Amino acid sequence: MADDAAKSGGLEFHPMDQFNIKDVFGGAEISWYTITNASVWMGLAIVAVVALMVLTTSKRAIVPSRGQSVAELAYGFVYKMVEDVTGKDGLVFFPYIMTLFMFIVCANFLGLIPGSFTPTSHFAVTVVLAMAVFLTVTILGFVKNGAKFLGLFWVASAPLALRPVLAIIEIISYFVRPVSHSIRLAGNVMAGHAVIKVFAGFAAIAVVSPVAILGITAMYALEILVSFIQAYVFTILTCVYLKDALHPSH
Amino acid sequence: MATETHSAAEAAGPGMPQLDFSTWGNQIFWLVLTLIVIYFVLSRIALPRIASVLAERQGTISNDIAAAEDLKAKAQAAEVAYDKALVDARAEAQKIVAETKAGIQADLDAAIEKADAQIAVKAAEGEKVIADIRANALNSVKVVAKDTAKEIVTAMGGKADAKSITAAVTARMKG
Numbered sequence: 001m002a003d004d005a006a007k008s009g010g011l012e013f014h015p016m017d018q019f020n021i022k023d024v025f026g027g028a029e030i031s032w033y034t035i036t037n038a039s040v041w042m043g044l045a046i047v048a049v050v051a052l053m054v055l056t057t058s059k060r061a062i063v064p065s066r067g068q069s070v071a072e073l074a075y076g077f078v079y080k081m082v083e084d085v086t087g088k089d090g091l092v093f094f095p096y097i098m099t100l101f102m103f104i105v106c107a108n109f110l111g112l113i114p115g116s117f118t119p120t121s122h123f124a125v126t127v128v129l130a131m132a133v134f135l136t137v138t139i140l141g142f143v144k145n146g147a148k149f150l151g152l153f154w155v156a157s158a159p160l161a162l163r164p165v166l167a168i169i170e171i172i173s174y175f176v177r178p179v180s181h182s183i184r185l186a187g188n189v190m191a192g193h194a195v196i197k198v199f200a201g202f203a204a205i206a207v208v209s210p211v212a213i214l215g216i217t218a219m220y221a222l223e224i225l226v227s228f229i230q231a232y233v234f235t236i237l238t239c240v241y242l243k244d245a246l247h248p249s250h
Numbered sequence: 251m252a253t254e255t256h257s258a259a260e261a262a263g264p265g266m267p268q269l270d271f272s273t274w275g276n277q278i279f280w281l282v283l284t285l286i287v288i289y290f291v292l293s294r295i296a297l298p299r300i301a302s303v304l305a306e307r308q309g310t311i312s313n314d315i316a317a318a319e320d321l322k323a324k325a326q327a328a329e330v331a332y333d334k335a336l337v338d339a340r341a342e343a344q345k346i347v348a349e350t351k352a353g354i355q356a357d358l359d360a361a362i363e364k365a366d367a368q369i370a371v372k373a374a375e376g377e378k379v380i381a382d383i384r385a386n387a388l389n390s391v392k393v394v395a396k397d398t399a400k401e402i403v404t405a406m407g408g409k410a411d412a413k414s415i416t417a418a419v420t421a422r423m424k425g
Contacts, residue, residue, distance in 0.1 A: 016266055021273040032275040039280035046287050053296035060303050062310055068303075075300045095293035103288050123268045124277040132285075186268065 015197035019121055019190065037117040038125075041110055045119070048106040074102070078235065085239035089246055096136075097242075100129060101235040108189060108227035112220070120230075121190040123182060130182035133238045141245035152248040181237055188230050192223040388423075395419045 021036050023029075030036060053074070056067030064072060078098050082090050104120055111118025119125045141149040153170040155163055196219045203212035267273070399415050 019267040021267060021270070021276065030273055030276050032279045034276055036273070036276055036280070038273075038277050042280050042284040046284055046291070049288050049296075050291055053292060053300070057296065057299050057303065060299065060306075062303075062307050064303075071296070072300055072304065075297065075304070095289065095297055098292050098297065099285060099289040102292065103285060119277070119281065121268070122277055124274040125281050128278050128281055190268065 013198060013201045015194040015201070018117070018193060018197060021122075038119050038122065041107065041117045042119050044110055045103055045106040048110060049102045052106070053102065074105075081236055082239055085236065086243045086246055090239070090242055093136075093242055097235060097238055100133075100238060101231055104129075104185065104231040104234055105228065108231055109224075111189065111193070112223055112227060118189055118193060121186055121193060123186050126182035126186040127178070129185075129234070130178040133181065133241060134178040137241045137245040140242075141248060144246065145248050149245070149248050152244055156249075177241065181234065185230050185234050188226050192219060192226055195219055196223065392419060392423065395423070 021030060021038055023034050023036055024040055025035070027034065052067070053071050056065065056071045059065065059068070061068060075098070078101050079091075079094060082094050082097055086093070107118060107120045107125075110116055111120065141152070145151075153167045153174065155166045155170065158166050196216055199212045199215040199219060203209045203216070205212075396412075396415055396419050399419060400412070403409075403415065
């Protein structure tokens with residue numbers, strides 16, 4: 001892509017600039033409390049969650065309005081996922097998982113507004129989310145099951161000779177979980193946004209601009225899908241990990 | 251990504267803004283704040299409310315279903331009662347029909363019997379008349395035959411004895 005840009009000359013590709021964190025008041029220094037574009041769009045995610053889950057349900061209608069139906073669908077979707085994957089005793093964590101799902105879904109979809117900023121495209125955000133899940137699962141596993149939680153790494157159904165090898169593999173895979181969990185979400189969101197920006201750069205050339213705009217449209221459709229699917233994947237993986245903590249036997 | 255090098259040249263920091271760790275503290279602070287706000291909004295307001303709405307709807311639906319079952323049972327009872335009334339009425343009607351039929355049959359039988367008796371009387375009278383007529387006719391035939399025989403015998407030149415002619419005619423008529 002960089003070669004193409006060099007050849008066509010004068011074309012400027014800045015696909016990663018959209019991910020820059022900036023002080024909304026123009027300050028150069030970014031300290032921990034600075035209100036940045038990231039904080040603004042996280043705040044808008046809160047607004048979206050409140051609008052979707054609280055305002056629409058304010059009437060508590062028996063026959064739901066459209067907005068209330070969406071809120072109930074979201075509720076039912078996550079509730080059923082938690083119940084199916086972790087079982088009844090996992091429902092304690094339903095508000096926690098619902099928080100993750102609603103935040104990711106709202107942040108992803110708000111990020112699809114042209115010119116917006118996507119908090120979930122940053123590893124800082126997804127790593128915190130994934131580490132929160134990882135620590136919850138690990139601590140909960142030991143608190144609930146004690147040393148039996150280590151049985152997760154000791155595959156009792158395998159032949160005895162294989163078990164130590166499997167245990168090493170299991171332990172590695174366990175510690176890779178938060179890495180893959182966070183990079184999957186941020187990577188998908190970031191890659192899609194960057195590709196759209198690259199197509200947008202090509203749109204400056206009159207000859208290829210129809211193709212570029214078609215590409216942007218197609219990518220945008222794909223990104224809508226990815227926004228939801230990645231939120232779903234993150235949530236269901238959280239449920240799966242939680243199931244390991246609650247029922248560590250294989 | 252090839253473009254990374256490009257933006258790396260532009261930006262003072264690392265190639266990807268994601269790997270610029272100077273902004274992590276800021277993002278993590280706001281993220282934690284956001285998550286806490288969303289968690290409380292959801293767990294205090296939204297989720298209990300939606301749960302109660304769903305439970306209420308479930309309750310309403312089961313109540314309505316129960317009411318519907320009730321009404322259905324009532325309708326079935328009414329149908330049974332109606333069927334029974336219908337069967338009763340039909341039986342009653344059949345009874346009435348049978349009684350009426352029996353009455354008519356009795357009247358009819360009586361009338362037929364009377365008519366038969368009358369017919370028998372008439373027939374007997376008729377037979378008597380016919381028998382009289384036949385007897386008269388036989389006598390007439392005898393008289394005519396005797397007269398004719400007497401005349402024939404006289405014409406033939408014989409002396410007809412009334413007694414023997416009568417005997418002869420009677421003998422012939424028997425055969």
